[in-house]
Amino acid sequence: MYLVTVLGNLLIILATISDSHLHTPMYFFLSNLSFVDICFTSTTIPKMLVNIQTQRKTITYTGCITQMCFFFIFVELDNFLLAVMAYDRFLAICHPLHYMVIMNPWICGLLVLVCWILSALHALLQSLMILQLSFCRNLEIPHFFCERNQVVQLACSDTFLNDMVMYFASVLLGGGPLAGILYSYSKIVSSIRAISSAQGRYKAFSTCASHLSIVSLFYGTGLGVYISSSATRNSHSSATASVMYTVVTPMLNPFIYSLRNNDVKRALRRLFGRQL
Numbered sequence: 439m440y441l442v443t444v445l446g447n448l449l450i451i452l453a454t455i456s457d458s459h460l461h462t463p464m465y466f467f468l469s470n471l472s473f474v475d476i477c478f479t480s481t482t483i484p485k486m487l488v489n490i491q492t493q494r495k496t497i498t499y500t501g502c503i504t505q506m507c508f509f510f511i512f513v514e515l516d517n518f519l520l521a522v523m524a525y526d527r528f529l530a531i532c533h534p535l536h537y538m539v540i541m542n543p544w545i546c547g548l549l550v551l552v553c554w555i556l557s558a559l560h561a562l563l564q565s566l567m568i569l570q571l572s573f574c575r576n577l578e579i580p581h582f583f584c585e586r587n588q589v590v591q592l593a594c595s596d597t598f599l600n601d602m603v604m605y606f607a608s609v610l611l612g613g614g615p616l617a618g619i620l621y622s623y624s625k626i627v628s629s630i631r632a633i634s635s636a637q638g639r640y641k642a643f644s645t646c647a648s649h650l651s652i653v654s655l656f657y658g659t660g661l662g663v664y665i666s667s668s669a670t671r672n673s674h675s676s677a678t679a680s681v682m683y684t685v686v687t688p689m690l691n692p693f694i695y696s697l698r699n700n701d702v703k704r705a706l707r708r709l710f711g712r713q714l
Contacts (some may be wrong), residue, residue, distance in 0.1 A: 439685055443479050444533040456709050463526050466521070479688050479689075502579075503584075511557045511561040514556070519613075524649065525618065531646070532629045552563045564603070574594055605627075623650070624654065652691055
């Protein structure tokens with residue numbers, strides 16, 4: 439599954455770079471999302487595979503903090519990029535005449551840069567907060583990676599401030615992009631309903647169907663993990679459920695975009711034809 443995730447997302451990146459027809463804002467954001475998905479899975483899965491192969495389920499304190507830091511960066515980048523892609527679809531469907539003026543290459547690059555900066559600052563804040571905690575030696579984390587909530591629960595010192603920062607960041611950095619996505623799609627649905635012809639409505643909806651599928655998969659699995667873990671308090675079931683958004687969702691993203699998008703399928707055929 440890890441190899442399929444890396445190769446699938448790498449193909450999306452190569453297709454968007456090699457095909458001039460895909461040099462548009464939508465596919466620029468898609469290639470960035472594919473790169474982030476490769477990094478996202480690479481923060482946890484290789485270590486898990488090594489643990490399975492060697493039967494040594496250990497990680498150093500430094501390694502654990504580093505893993506958490508990169509996990510925060512890439513999960514937030516996924517979150518922000520999905521919101522930016524929703525905004526891109528909103529402009530393309532609701533304001534088509536101004537689309538290319540607003541979403542010029544400079545603005546697209548700036549949006550991605552802001553996503554990286556916000557994600558890095560959030561990861562740095564969370565990592566510094568965890569570094570302030572004290573831990574005993576030889577702790578057992580009931581998870582396949584250093585998941586933040588599981589690690590904080592094992593701390594010997596008071597975690598009230600850490601929990602408050604986590605809840606505030608979740609509402610601000612998690613709820614904000616989700617609210618933006620919901621607002622964008624509410625406007626998109628209103629614009630699509632105003633189109634008179636059925637063919638026009640289908641064409642407009644098909645341009646955002648793949649993105650909507652990925653949004654549903656990402657937020658559905660992520661929220662499902664944390665809702666189920668808080669309801670059952672079973673850390674092992676939470677670890678099993680976490681596989682859905684750390685492994686399965688990044689693996690399915692390339693398939694969703696390649697199978698439901700004719701432009702990507704044509705680009706992949708041209709890419710493989712050129713290689714042959």
